[in-house]
Amino acid sequence: MIKAILFDLDGTLLDTHDLILESMQHAVREVLQKDMAPERLMAKVGQPLSTQMWDFTDDQKLHDELLRVYRAYNEVKHDGMVQPFDGVEHTLRALVAQGYPLGVVTSKRHEAAMQGLRLFGLDAYLECMIGSDDWPEHKPAPGPVAHGAALLGLDPSACLYVGDSPFDIQAGNGAGCATAAALWGMFPKPVLLAEQPDYVCEGIRDVPCLL
Incomplete structure (x- = not known):
């Protein structure tokens, strides 16, 4: 019962779909200088962000920078997009x-x-x-x-x-x-x-x- x-x-x-996707796109473009399909960027939503970022790089410094850029962008955009x-x-x-x-x-x-x-x-x-x-x-x-x-x-x-x-x-x-x-x-x-x-x-x- x-x-x-x-x-x-x-x-x-x-x-938060649009906020997460836009934040992912921004981080990948800024740090990795590339675009990725939305399906790839959103594939592991539901797991910690740190885990998700390892799908895009195996370099620790790039991983940490992806996290930093994502979080900074997400925080600014959050209240207007959720x-x-x-x-x-x-x-x-x-x-x-x-x-x-x-x-x-x-x-x-x-x-x-x-x-x-x-x-x-x-x-x-x-x-x-x-x-x-x-x-x-x-x-x-x-x-x-x-x-x-x-x-x-x-x-x-x-x-x-x-x-x-x-x-x-x-x-x-x-x-x-x-x-x-x-x-x-x-x-x-x-x-x-x-x-x-x-x-x-x-x-x-x-x-x-x-x-």
Whole structure:
């Protein structure tokens, strides 16, 4: 029986697709002096940014410079390009009113994640927030999701983890949570179904219906 819900952030609560893609394009052009297909730039969204950058270079200095340039650009553009998906606040409010504790488990760094949550007041509905710098493992490893459940005082089997990437579903399944694939995010349905989520949701308003 599900007693709490954990959410991914980018592509699940917040629509950050265009911001991430534009920041990736800017960093690759500035540092590597090249253009790459959007599909390649976005292939590992859902894993820590540091992990993603190793797909574009095997040089430590270039890797670190890609991170620096991406983060600087992303910070400037963030507030003007990010929006919550339709129904997010309504759904979080309804879940809290029904007595479900909520949390976020993301591969984004803690403070960067909180920037987006605070921007729209979504942090007020959360009892925990785990970023990539809050736990030694990263999705698709199950550790961060299991840690989120522990912070809510629950076994992972009592939690639902909702995410839009295959790495989310892998992490949730590995932790022993029930998992829900968010089809409104950044990855196509077949990619998510291949990871065998327990549920598939067309929109975030479907989440309370699962409970």
